[in-house]
Amino acid sequence: MSNSNNQKPQKAIASLLPIVSFVKPYKWVAMLALLVLLITAGLNLSIGQGVKFVIDSGFIAGSKAQLTQAITGLVVLISLVAVGTFCRFYLMSWLGERVSGDIRKAVFNQIVHLHPSYFEENRSGEMMSRLTTDTTLLQSIVGSSFSMALRSSLVLIGGLIMLLITNLKLTLLVITCVPLTLVPIMIFGKRVRKLSENNQSAIADISTYAGEIIQHIKVVQSYTHEEKEKQAFGGEVEKAFNVARQSIKQRSFLIAAVIFLTFGAISIMLWVGGMDVLEGRMTGGELGAFIFYAIMVAMSVATIAEVYGELQRAAGAASRLLELLQIDSEIKNAANPKPMQHGNEISIAFNQVDFYYPSRPDSAALKGINLSIPKGKIVALVGPSGAGKTTLFELLQRFYDPQKGDIMFNSEALTQLALTDLRHCMGMVPQHPVLFSSNVWHNIRYGNPDASDEQVIEAAKRAHAHDFIEQLPEGYDSFLGEQGVRLSGGQKQRIAIARAILKDPEVLLLDEATSALDAQSEFHVQAALNELMLHRTTLIIAHRLATVTHADLIVVMDKGKIVDSGTHQDLLAQSELYQRLCELQFDKAQTVNASTA
Numbered sequence: 001m002s003n004s005n006n007q008k009p010q011k012a013i014a015s016l017l018p019i020v021s022f023v024k025p026y027k028w029v030a031m032l033a034l035l036v037l038l039i040t041a042g043l044n045l046s047i048g049q050g051v052k053f054v055i056d057s058g059f060i061a062g063s064k065a066q067l068t069q070a071i072t073g074l075v076v077l078i079s080l081v082a083v084g085t086f087c088r089f090y091l092m093s094w095l096g097e098r099v100s101g102d103i104r105k106a107v108f109n110q111i112v113h114l115h116p117s118y119f120e121e122n123r124s125g126e127m128m129s130r131l132t133t134d135t136t137l138l139q140s141i142v143g144s145s146f147s148m149a150l151r152s153s154l155v156l157i158g159g160l161i162m163l164l165i166t167n168l169k170l171t172l173l174v175i176t177c178v179p180l181t182l183v184p185i186m187i188f189g190k191r192v193r194k195l196s197e198n199n200q201s202a203i204a205d206i207s208t209y210a211g212e213i214i215q216h217i218k219v220v221q222s223y224t225h226e227e228k229e230k231q232a233f234g235g236e237v238e239k240a241f242n243v244a245r246q247s248i249k250q251r252s253f254l255i256a257a258v259i260f261l262t263f264g265a266i267s268i269m270l271w272v273g274g275m276d277v278l279e280g281r282m283t284g285g286e287l288g289a290f291i292f293y294a295i296m297v298a299m300s301v302a303t304i305a306e307v308y309g310e311l312q313r314a315a316g317a318a319s320r321l322l323e324l325l326q327i328d329s330e331i332k333n334a335a336n337p338k339p340m341q342h343g344n345e346i347s348i349a350f351n352q353v354d355f356y357y358p359s360r361p362d363s364a365a366l367k368g369i370n371l372s373i374p375k376g377k378i379v380a381l382v383g384p385s386g387a388g389k390t391t392l393f394e395l396l397q398r399f400y401d402p403q404k405g406d407i408m409f410n411s412e413a414l415t416q417l418a419l420t421d422l423r424h425c426m427g428m429v430p431q432h433p434v435l436f437s438s439n440v441w442h443n444i445r446y447g448n449p450d451a452s453d454e455q456v457i458e459a460a461k462r463a464h465a466h467d468f469i470e471q472l473p474e475g476y477d478s479f480l481g482e483q484g485v486r487l488s489g490g491q492k493q494r495i496a497i498a499r500a501i502l503k504d505p506e507v508l509l510l511d512e513a514t515s516a517l518d519a520q521s522e523f524h525v526q527a528a529l530n531e532l533m534l535h536r537t538t539l540i541i542a543h544r545l546a547t548v549t550h551a552d553l554i555v556v557m558d559k560g561k562i563v564d565s566g567t568h569q570d571l572l573a574q575s576e577l578y579q580r581l582c583e584l585q586f587d588k589a590q591t592v593n594a595s596t597a
Contacts, residue, residue, distance in 0.1 A: 019138060029094065033091035149303070153304065160297060206233075209233060338412050348396065353395070353407060366392070398415075398422060426509055444499050
């Protein structure tokens, strides 16, 4: 974005040229709108001749019949201009809304395919600003400002031609003054663009700040920081306002300077023309027509100046959007993806895998990982926080690619498989489930959009979620609020488990999936998970070791490395870290049980 700040004002239109590709699918609408605009501009210019005819043939000639005829012709011209203006405005506004919608879809389509590390380095509020505010600016340009600029340009050219035809001397006077109006455009145009881009960044800051506060409103209120956050948000708003005020000030100077210069020139021309009429060198009708055309030219120049300011703002928005659209995802599909194989005994294998998060390039999240997971087995990953357990899940789903080593799925490297095929084979139940601002049907059916209502209900029953869903105000049609705020932690977890059950994946990824449940619910859901895990490869991130003592293989991790592996009994005998973890948890559990006995 800093690059766009350094661009010269004359490059504003060049920055907008790539947007033309979004107009191409609707070229016939654009061409029809331009044709109507051309006809309307011609009719507007014809009104000047009507004014001349009314004055010379009606007022000065003193003929009522000719005056009536002239006024009738003028009304007809004005009516045609009104019809043409309606058609032009409707077609251009339709085109602006359509193009704006297509740009929004293109930006959103780009965002959902970007690599996750991009979202670690870029603020969500800024992306939302690009998706909404920036596209709205472009909609205004395509739908109205471009039309106004083109119409004003045509009227300006046509008006100058009609001025030449009407009176050469006065026209030369007007033409001499016109270049003066370009001076403020050149002076203020660059400032307007820079300040407009800064204003967009300030708005993005506001969106990010407000989004975080709203998302974590319970934390804000529990720490009684309402007043503090109000003051802080007010400060962000004031920053944005001050930047916007400077931009408005520059645009106001631009428009005011152009209007003063153009209408000042008209005043001088009116004095010179009035002297010529008094001395008989031109008729009153010619002066009236000349004034009409001069005002049209002046208004056209003022409109172009105003639109130029809008173009400067839109050029910044276009640069930001195109910058986002041109980003290549670091996680790419193979050029010729291999078909998914399902008959291998080894389901997953990590071979000498090293991985560093892009945001922490000097600290290894995983180092020298070697791990083979047989098909249909249950493998638990245990270890302290930060050991790299969740990172293994993220690599397995190809949210990231390792810097060294290979990850195999059914004997094929992950990078050789289609992303959709790979992720379709996996079902994830996170420790903190993600629910969407929709009803229960949508949230469970997210696991399989084609599932019938009966299949959704069956999945909910197997996850022991059906009973509490039925007790919601509208059952499965109940709106769950943003991020499922209307449900308890245990209820959210069971909705997420039902979603995974409905997906029916080949590989289950469970990140402490029963951690948010009470003892009774945990017993039932664990039973459902045990049934679901039959004949599937299952990886479990476990913080509570009591839930994975039944696993076929327990992998102990620490500081990004695998330090030991084996069954529960094996590890109790040979792994000091596993022994220490067990002692901490089981001794604590025994103490709690003793205190409640």
